[in-house]
Amino acid sequence: xxxxxSAKLSKxxxxxxxxxxxxxxxxxxxxxxxxxxxxxxxxxRTLDSEPKSIEELPEWNFDGSSTYQSEGSNSDMFLIxxxxxxxPFRKDPxxxxxxxxLKYNRKPAExxxxxxxxxxxSMVENQHPWFGMEQEYTLLxxxxxxxxxxSNGFPGPQGPYYCGVGADKAYGRDIVEAHxxxxxxxxVQICGTNxxxxxxxxEFQIGPxxxxxxxxxxxxxxxxxxxxxEDFGIVASFDPKPIPGNWNGAGCHTNFSTKEMREDxxxxxxxxxxxxxxxxxxxxxxxxxPKGGLDNxxxxxxxxxxxxxxxxxxxxxxxxxSIRIPRSVGQDKKGYFEDRRPSANCDPYSVTEALIRxxxxxxxxxxxxxxxx
Amino acid sequence: MWGSxxxxxxxxxxxxxxxxxxxxxxxxxxxxxSAKLSKxxxxxxxxxxxxxxxxxxxxxxxxxxxxxxxxxRTLDSEPKSIEELPEWNFDGSSTYQSEGSNSDMFLIxxxxxxxPFRKDPxxxxxxxxLKYNRKPAExxxxxxxxxxxSMVENQHPWFGMEQEYTLLxxxxxxxxxxSNGFPGPQGPYYCGVGADKAYGRDIVEAHxxxxxxxxVQICGTNxxxxxxxxEFQIGPxxxxxxxxxxxxxxxxxxxxxEDFGIVASFDPKPIPGNWNGAGCHTNFSTKEMREDxxxxxxxxxxxxxxxxxxxxxxxxxPKGGLDNxxxxxxxxxxxxxxxxxxxxxxxxxSIRIPRSVGQDKKGYFEDRRPSANCDPYSVTEALIRxxxxxxxxxxxxxxxx
Numbered sequence: 001x002x003x004x005x006s007a008k009l010s011k012x013x014x015x016x017x018x019x020x021x022x023x024x025x026x027x028x029x030x031x032x033x034x035x036x037x038x039x040x041x042x043x044x045r046t047l048d049s050e051p052k053s054i055e056e057l058p059e060w061n062f063d064g065s066s067t068y069q070s071e072g073s074n075s076d077m078f079l080i081x082x083x084x085x086x087x088p089f090r091k092d093p094x095x096x097x098x099x100x101x102l103k104y105n106r107k108p109a110e111x112x113x114x115x116x117x118x119x120x121x122s123m124v125e126n127q128h129p130w131f132g133m134e135q136e137y138t139l140l141x142x143x144x145x146x147x148x149x150x151s152n153g154f155p156g157p158q159g160p161y162y163c164g165v166g167a168d169k170a171y172g173r174d175i176v177e178a179h180x181x182x183x184x185x186x187x188v189q190i191c192g193t194n195x196x197x198x199x200x201x202x203e204f205q206i207g208p209x210x211x212x213x214x215x216x217x218x219x220x221x222x223x224x225x226x227x228x229x230e231d232f233g234i235v236a237s238f239d240p241k242p243i244p245g246n247w248n249g250a251g252c253h254t255n256f257s258t259k260e261m262r263e264d265x266x267x268x269x270x271x272x273x274x275x276x277x278x279x280x281x282x283x284x285x286x287x288x289x290p291k292g293g294l295d296n297x298x299x300x301x302x303x304x305x306x307x308x309x310x311x312x313x314x315x316x317x318x319x320x321x322s323i324r325i326p327r328s329v330g331q332d333k334k335g336y337f338e339d340r341r342p343s344a345n346c347d348p349y350s351v352t353e354a355l356i357r358x359x360x361x362x363x364x365x366x367x368x369x370x371x372x373x
Numbered sequence: 374m375w376g377s378x379x380x381x382x383x384x385x386x387x388x389x390x391x392x393x394x395x396x397x398x399x400x401x402x403x404x405x406x407s408a409k410l411s412k413x414x415x416x417x418x419x420x421x422x423x424x425x426x427x428x429x430x431x432x433x434x435x436x437x438x439x440x441x442x443x444x445x446r447t448l449d450s451e452p453k454s455i456e457e458l459p460e461w462n463f464d465g466s467s468t469y470q471s472e473g474s475n476s477d478m479f480l481i482x483x484x485x486x487x488x489p490f491r492k493d494p495x496x497x498x499x500x501x502x503l504k505y506n507r508k509p510a511e512x513x514x515x516x517x518x519x520x521x522x523s524m525v526e527n528q529h530p531w532f533g534m535e536q537e538y539t540l541l542x543x544x545x546x547x548x549x550x551x552s553n554g555f556p557g558p559q560g561p562y563y564c565g566v567g568a569d570k571a572y573g574r575d576i577v578e579a580h581x582x583x584x585x586x587x588x589v590q591i592c593g594t595n596x597x598x599x600x601x602x603x604e605f606q607i608g609p610x611x612x613x614x615x616x617x618x619x620x621x622x623x624x625x626x627x628x629x630x631e632d633f634g635i636v637a638s639f640d641p642k643p644i645p646g647n648w649n650g651a652g653c654h655t656n657f658s659t660k661e662m663r664e665d666x667x668x669x670x671x672x673x674x675x676x677x678x679x680x681x682x683x684x685x686x687x688x689x690x691p692k693g694g695l696d697n698x699x700x701x702x703x704x705x706x707x708x709x710x711x712x713x714x715x716x717x718x719x720x721x722x723s724i725r726i727p728r729s730v731g732q733d734k735k736g737y738f739e740d741r742r743p744s745a746n747c748d749p750y751s752v753t754e755a756l757i758r759x760x761x762x763x764x765x766x767x768x769x770x771x772x773x774x
Contacts, residue, residue, distance in 0.1 A: 006574065013632045018579070020585070043595030074719070076728040
């Protein structure tokens, strides 16, 4: 039974209830990142009318002792609305509200990496930093085994699955299709999807997003994916190496450019940035997964189109390098570059902030600068 | 005597049935037979126009103080207010409420809502139950609560109740749990998302919409700490409305679960051991508490509550405290049933003052003691008696004398 019991509940019955009119009342689902830095949580409140902007959404709070975020004796944590989207599950006028988490003393929670990222992004607004992130993920049954794989074995070796079509190549396309539409409805900046190298592995791309929007849109896209999979009764995993051995890992390749890089001869600025990145490899590895590099250590082996975690490399059209410059960019002498190091379960706020600090704020060494002082 | 062929056929039959029932028990029919009836067929009938006739479903609390009952009558036109609904009666000997020899009991309409199952113009009608002599039935706690609420109208008491509940299969096992084991330990489920974290969200979504349609004052939902456990919040409601809206919300939940073929349980400790119980945290405030420096009135109330712990424990579940004894252990974010405590942002205390209230010096407080199967009339009445009518000691005052 690879799908959940919930998935077997009657959707016709549910649809009858979901089509009941709700008057002026609006359901707002508040979403936040929990203490693990990877998990998402949500709860809903009723509003008396449709909020037109994020400013109209009230602050809220929750029990942080149940989300690995605080102790039971002092557990209230605050939810501060940060970005609002249409709700593709409950539909208009209902909303999804991505929130920042503050501790009881109103300081950012440990895993609230948005707070600092936003600050950093505001310092470089005039450079118009654009990001595109390629989110890979693996579909699992509720038994934890990859979806569609034989229960006591393996599919044929990698080769026919990447961008494949056919029941023997593509496992779980329904989820991908549903997720894409849900993101488009919600207003999430989804720009593409494809089947990945490992069967039951897929990818969607979010972008181009400027500044803080990259993190906001990617986290909401992840929430939507979890929620879509829940409806289908299976599980999406962002683990960077779900199956050891000769099976691809899952990354979150991050494409980056500034206005300067996108203009004529921008290649110079790209090469300058790569030079700076080459000197700060360890700092970036620490910020590119939620465990300071431990998760990526299972994935960045130098095989399966990854670079080795201990070495920095860059090259045009080189998928075995840490940084890849697309061939077209090399030819046009302007555009963007791709950092292939972030893991699938990275925090996009952390990744985008690191790129800004190193490439635009020109930081060096292992320590970061606290610009609020 | 049977011939060998007939005996063989008999054996094959028996063997077949043996394997059939064995298969059924192994496959674990967790949803009801009803849930498998064709909803398309049903929809065809439900879309038939009904002319001017209106269906009114009368709902009442039975002799257990926890169970809900319902039956329907046809009205000739849509009632515009509760006053237009006629009294009715029922057989109390079939609901643990009276003897067969004198079993008629009266149903007095108390609150009317739109019917989310049969839709407009049909109604749900919550009723009070009177005995044959027109005195309130034993489990009709609304009667006295209404009286108490009318005495403090000018203080505008507001309530919000957080109803926790557990979804069970028809086999009594929590919905979505492995049939012969347990899910992973608590931690990832509270407010969780994903098929491995949230069990039965369809029910929650359907219930929320049904309550909004019905006009029940539902203000939120979340997944709870134990998998297959959920919570919805009703409020803010003033006075008697709290009990009315919560009972109708519970009815709607049972009815929604029935449609999906599973069961909602309000048992305060459905699974013993390291699994959360289910409560009905009750938030309370008066106009004075909500105004500037209301914290003083809040602290006064908590002081009074601290001196009357046993009385409240008796009124906070339908068994005088026995049900809550299984839940209020001092672990799993509960206080110990034998001790009263209060604190800011403290989920292990009997009374919790939200942090924002401590900061703003006004607002409300949360009584975390009521169990999930409490009678909200009983709970809200107790809070009024102790905090506003300033009663003390174990006995309550009969103000009708």
